[in-house]
Structures are given as structure tokens and as C-alpha cells.
Amino acid sequence: MNDAAGPAVQVTGLVKRYGERRAVDGLSLTVARGEIVALLGPNGAGKTTTIEICEGFRRPDAGQVRVLGLDPLRDGAALKPRVGVMLQDGVGAYTGARAGELVRLFASYARQPQDSAALLDRVGLADVAATPVRRLSGGQKQRLSLALALVGRPELVFLDEPTAGMDPQARRGTWELVAQLRADGVSVVLTTHFLDEAEHLADTVVVIDSGRLVASGSPAELARSGAEGQIRFRAVSGLRLSSLVEAMPLGTHALEESPGRYLVVGEVSPQLLASLTAWCAAQGVLAEQLSVERRSLEDVFLELTGRELRA
Amino acid sequence: MTATLSYVPAPGAAPRARMLAAQTRMELTLLLRNGEQVGLTLVVPLLLGFFFNLPLLYSLGGRRIDFVVPSILALSVMSAAFTGLAIGTGFERRYAVLKRLGATALPRATLLLGKTFAVLLLEVLQAGLVCALGFALGWHPHGDPLWPLLLIALGTVAFGGLGLLVAGTLRAEVTLAAANLIWMILLFCGGIAIPLSKFPSGAADALRVLPSASLSDGLHSVLQDGGGFPVRPFVTLLIWAAVALPAAARWFRWE
Numbered sequence: 001m002n003d004a005a006g007p008a009v010q011v012t013g014l015v016k017r018y019g020e021r022r023a024v025d026g027l028s029l030t031v032a033r034g035e036i037v038a039l040l041g042p043n044g045a046g047k048t049t050t051i052e053i054c055e056g057f058r059r060p061d062a063g064q065v066r067v068l069g070l071d072p073l074r075d076g077a078a079l080k081p082r083v084g085v086m087l088q089d090g091v092g093a094y095t096g097a098r099a100g101e102l103v104r105l106f107a108s109y110a111r112q113p114q115d116s117a118a119l120l121d122r123v124g125l126a127d128v129a130a131t132p133v134r135r136l137s138g139g140q141k142q143r144l145s146l147a148l149a150l151v152g153r154p155e156l157v158f159l160d161e162p163t164a165g166m167d168p169q170a171r172r173g174t175w176e177l178v179a180q181l182r183a184d185g186v187s188v189v190l191t192t193h194f195l196d197e198a199e200h201l202a203d204t205v206v207v208i209d210s211g212r213l214v215a216s217g218s219p220a221e222l223a224r225s226g227a228e229g230q231i232r233f234r235a236v237s238g239l240r241l242s243s244l245v246e247a248m249p250l251g252t253h254a255l256e257e258s259p260g261r262y263l264v265v266g267e268v269s270p271q272l273l274a275s276l277t278a279w280c281a282a283q284g285v286l287a288e289q290l291s292v293e294r295r296s297l298e299d300v301f302l303e304l305t306g307r308e309l310r311a
Numbered sequence: 312m313t314a315t316l317s318y319v320p321a322p323g324a325a326p327r328a329r330m331l332a333a334q335t336r337m338e339l340t341l342l343l344r345n346g347e348q349v350g351l352t353l354v355v356p357l358l359l360g361f362f363f364n365l366p367l368l369y370s371l372g373g374r375r376i377d378f379v380v381p382s383i384l385a386l387s388v389m390s391a392a393f394t395g396l397a398i399g400t401g402f403e404r405r406y407a408v409l410k411r412l413g414a415t416a417l418p419r420a421t422l423l424l425g426k427t428f429a430v431l432l433l434e435v436l437q438a439g440l441v442c443a444l445g446f447a448l449g450w451h452p453h454g455d456p457l458w459p460l461l462l463i464a465l466g467t468v469a470f471g472g473l474g475l476l477v478a479g480t481l482r483a484e485v486t487l488a489a490a491n492l493i494w495m496i497l498l499f500c501g502g503i504a505i506p507l508s509k510f511p512s513g514a515a516d517a518l519r520v521l522p523s524a525s526l527s528d529g530l531h532s533v534l535q536d537g538g539g540f541p542v543r544p545f546v547t548l549l550i551w552a553a554v555a556l557p558a559a560a561r562w563f564r565w566e
Contacts, residue, residue: 081324081416092411096341108333109416111323122316155320184318
């Protein structure tokens, strides 16, 4: 395939308006082959709109979208057999059909489908294969939806909030499955509300707010970028903080939150920790309950968007 | 859960014929599993057939059952191809079934063809039951059986186009109400339950262009009266099909 070397998804300067509002406002992103990319952002950030444009459901107002090197609107017929899709909010399938029937139906659309029974078993639905879709729980519907996305052996999958409504065990199982997709060479684009999901799964996290990209990188890179952290410890009250700050790298602050409880804020590094303990040793002070807190992805997210994820 | 499944990509669309067979089977299974659909398309026509054969509402010259069976055949086609298809498709649109299918390798045309074949198979079942009831009640069909088959096929296309037009443009709840209301109106005023000859002549002429009247007229002219190829009903249905299908294709919203 001549396009096998190119990226799985390439979005450039994407704009989508709904009336006056710009749901997507000049977004650019790239998904490499075999990579898991998580689109992270609060509700209304434009994640689903972006994904649905990539799936060929919506027409962009400006910008360019290439999925597996093809135009999702113009080349839909060529693209659809190669892409697996999990829509937001439910299965989007015949509610009167049984779970097993649906997987077999979707399998019949594919040239070399997965074995339907094995796939149902893999997503933990073997026991409810004969249950009509409308009687499945929310989490079971999500897992069925995932099975339907995978049954055609796609090379790229779009998963819109794949673990919404799942219990913790099913979420774990889904994470394992998604990780296995990557191991087997499937490219994955997912949206999520869950920071731990993005942190755990994604090679690249793309933080979107108000239709714009505000940050992207690996979870570790994002958490590190301009990272302020803090160190807390307990010691006798009344330590001379001005002397402590002088001994620390530049830009470090310290305060005594309450008698005997200290907080040091700065770029947390091995050097910072070493200088702190050296200063304590020089003062003959024993620092107890010393804890190092680095920023989590959640802190970064809050800082970038100024909002709670599930607001 | 076993973890031995491989997800190494092997994408590709199945041959159209395989998709069509699977889609038709699914659509027919769902039709027969849905209690309301079965009631609308199988039970109601049979009950109405039985009751219309009783001399209750109006009297008819000749053998009553010979009028009733063609009427009920026309009603069955209308129930399955128009009302049933419209309501089913309307709710599929509402529940994003059509959207979801739109993201698969299944072409739109194959989906619609699958629905059409499912309706045709349902009609075979309906016609079998209606004719069996008719024979049990002493029905004697006349004419060339090819013409009724042709009329039913064409009626299915015309009514199916109208059903998809309604389902694809109105909200699901409105579709439900409209499809049932139209079914009722066409049943009584569209030349099915009551012969148009019972209406004032001006009204009868206007009503005769309805698809229900055309299908019913054509079936009666052959099966009841032993007439030849029913040109006028055939042409009228052809026009309905030629208007409804492109209109449905033009205005159908998949989401």
C-alpha cells in the first residue's frame, strides 16, 4: 500500500462551525501508525466533532483531514472497511437484535472478520450473546460497541469515550484490549473524560479546549512541561526559611503552613531534594514525613483549560 | 476472557452478495420478532379480511370473498412496505442505527436493498396466509397470476419509497403517528376496504390516483374480474414509484 508509510490520521487547520460557534477552531494533529492518541478535553471542547469529521459523518468548514491517506468524505467507500468506529452514547444498533446476532451481522460486512464468538468472549459478553441489545446494561452496550468496532479487523479505530458507563473491572479489561490493539499494529484514536485513562493508555495526549489544541505530548512530557512541584515535611517549628530558600535552586519558595509543617514549592528535581536534605542536616534538623508531590496530568489539565474535566 | 485473539489488521469489505444476504436475514428476523410489526402486517390484515367478508358495512354484488381477498392483498402490501417500513426505519434513524451502519463497509444501496428484500419476503408470507384464508372462505381467483405479482412488486417499490420518504424526513414519533394515520385513511378512503364505486363519482375519480387505489384496482380487475394487464393502475403506481424513490433519496436524512 502506497499510503502505509504515512500517518494514520492527519488533521490540518480544521474548522467546524455550528451557527456562530466554532466547535473546532483551527485544530491540527497527527496520529502516527500504530500509536494510541487520546483526545482529552472538557465537554463541548470539540473532541466528538473532530472524530466524527474523521469518520466522514460531518463536513469540515475549513482545513484538511486525511485518514489513512484518504479523504473521509470523498473516499468513504474505500475507507470504511479499513476503519472501526465506536460512537458515543450507546451501540447505535438494532435494539431488537441480540448481541451475538449483531456481531455476526457486522462480521458479514468484512472480508476476513474476527471469529464472532471469540470476540464476544474477549469483551466478556459470551453470557449475554442471546440477550437483546435493549436489555444490556450501559457497560455491556459499550463493550458490544467495542466488539462491533473491531470485528472487521480494522487498521485504525476511533473510540469515542470507550469506557463511559463501564465498571472499574470492565474499564481495566478494555484498557488491556486497547493496549493489545497497539501491540498488534492497530492505530487508535480515542476521546476520554478520564485522565487516568489517557495517562495509562495513550502514547500521545492531545488536550483540546474550545476547539483548539492547547497542549500535546506524551503523558510524561505533559506532566513535566514547566512543572512545578512541591515537597512537604515536618520538623521543629520556627526554622529559618530565608536561609533555606538561599540554599535551594533559584525560584524555590518555602513557607511554614502551620507550626512544624513546611511546604517547599519549586521545580522538583533530585537536586532540589538533595539541597533540602543537606540544609536540614547542616541545621541538625530531622525532616519527618517528607513527601514529594509532582504535578499530575490532572493538574496540567486544570491549568491549561481552567476547568474540571467533567464540568 | 481469553487473550489469544489477534487484532493484526486484515481489513476489507465482504462481497456485496454476502452483505445483502446477511442484511436481509437480519431485517426479516427483526420484522418477525417485533410484535407490533407482526400485528400490523400479518394479524390485522387477516382479521380485517375475515370481517370484511361479513356483510356488515355495505352490500356487494357478486361473491363478496372475491372482492375481499384482493383488497386484503393490497392492504398487506401497504402495511408492510409503507407503514411497517416507515416506522421501523424512523426509529432506526432516531436510535442512530442508520448512522452506525453508515460507518461500516455496508453500502447504503445494499442496506436499502436488504430492507426491500425483507419486505418482499414478508409479503410472500402475508400473501400465503391471506390466500389460504381466502381459499378457506371459498375464494376463486381469476386472470393471469403474473399481473398481480407484478402489481405487488411495483406497489412495494412505490409504497416503500413513500415510507422511506416519511421516515427520512420526519421525527420518529411523527413518523409513527403519520404512518398509522395514512394507513387508516388509505384503508377506508383509498379504495381498499370500501370500493371506490361507493363514493360520489367526483371523489372517486380523485381517489383513484392514490397508490392504494391503484394497487387495489389493479388486483381487483385481474383477480376479481378476470381482466387483462391493468394498464392504468400499473402506470399510476409507476409514477408514484418514480416520484417517491428519488424524493426519498434526495431528502432522506440518515441522522
